[in-house]
Amino acid sequence: MSSSAEASIYPLKLRNVAYSYAEDAKPALQAISLFAASGEWVHITGDSGSGKSTLAQLLCGYLPRTGGGIRSGELSVHGVDPAGEGAIREVAERIGVVFQDPDAQLVQGRVEDEVAFGPENMCCELSEIERRIVESLAAVELSNYRMDNVHNLSGGQRQRAAIAAVLSMETPILVLDEPAASLDAAAKERLLLLLDKLQQQGRTIVTLSGRIDEFAVAAGRLIVLEHGNIALDGPSERLLEQERINLVKLGLLSDRMQPGLERRASSMLKAEAEFEVEIEIEAEAEVHTQKAPSNKLLMEINNLSYAYDLNKGNVLKNISLSLYAGEWKLLCGETGSGKTTLSRLFMGLLDPPKGKVWWRGQDIARLSLSDMAQDIGYVFQQPEHQFVANTVLEELLFGPRAVQGLAPRERTPEPMLERAQALLAIAGLRGKERLSPYMLSGGEKRLLSVAAAMIVPKKLYILDEPTAGTDLHGAARLAALCREAVASGAALVMITHEPELFAGEQAATWRMNQGSLETEDQLHFFK
Incomplete structure (x- = not known):
């Protein structure tokens, strides 16, 4: 068979592909071999550090062309x-890749310009560019946001904008790394239907995620990576039934998930609402589980409304709430419902109206951001945006060293080192102290960013989508970090599309609905 004929049948081919980020580094991928046929949908899964994102970046040439490293x-x-x-x-022109961090590939200002960027560089005619903009935005339901600045969109909307920008290239191969990381349930289902349609049109689809999700079920073929190797490769339904125990051990599937899953996404959505995480963490540090007193009022909001642009109406509408020390709140709601906006008003990252948001009895509108930062730790959706040090341990110690005013060469006090090692143990990062934070997997980066925020005691921690792209082991480690923070007397607000991951925790729910807040003491799956 000629090379051109083979390329048409198998547009994606890897033979013994290995990759290391540095000459003396442990290989991130080891002798990977796989062929993907034209019109095939392949889902690749694996726990944190298994090599998924590395593989996605090799497919588009970012590695080693731009990111460096050694590929064979x-x-x-x-x-x-x-x-x-x-x-x-x-x-x-052959492959489009949507990475985990949409901000890393959104390079223009306006949504329209982002989607037009690829076709313009392909020298398409103006009429063709317009067609692609219209169809791509419609496919991800962003038509009404065409003229908006991408940086004013919510996390889920930015992810959909990144998908639209890749769709506009109309490449025969489409790769999506953690495509549902910032999407709500409705947006996930719409994306599933879109990918199914593209597959029926003959596109080759590759999706990647850190656990068995709707996309793993929808794809006809499932590949499981473990320590940079292909551990399993076969039809999705067969592997989900026959390899269920192994998938649970790897932290890719809950042991509550029923065998014999349907191929369609609706069955997966139903199962997702029922499962619980029951992974025990073997950390070398003591995790405090006693419930802290919760009678001390930290924050109070009275009838708050907020708009970025008065001509477009209020993003938040008549919000009233109270937050006490030792409380853990899950802030849920559809993409664009106002979750991140509300959380940034908590911190003073956005300027609230006077007399509406009170922190420990003081009007936040009259407090500086530095004043708020002393009491509140905020972890953004993309942990890379907050990293400041060269190694994992230095990243973790940066905050407490700065608080104590230690000079760069001044020795770190032993109690501070002990605290850092305890948090590393809970986060599953022991043994990685000397690595660059950027060398960690996506899930490990999120755990490090949370640990770095919690190493200096605060009165409130705000975590924005901390489970996006994590495997179930990572979600359990995150829960352990949160339990310790709440037990110490801090309040915690977690923005999440995945409240089911915290079943059994002492967490109540705030739910946003089109800018309004609905509070519930406990959802049914927390009882």
């Missing part, structure tokens, strides 16, 4: 090696 083996995307010289345009 044969990799072909429709007959082109993405790392080959002069292959940038050829690769861009």
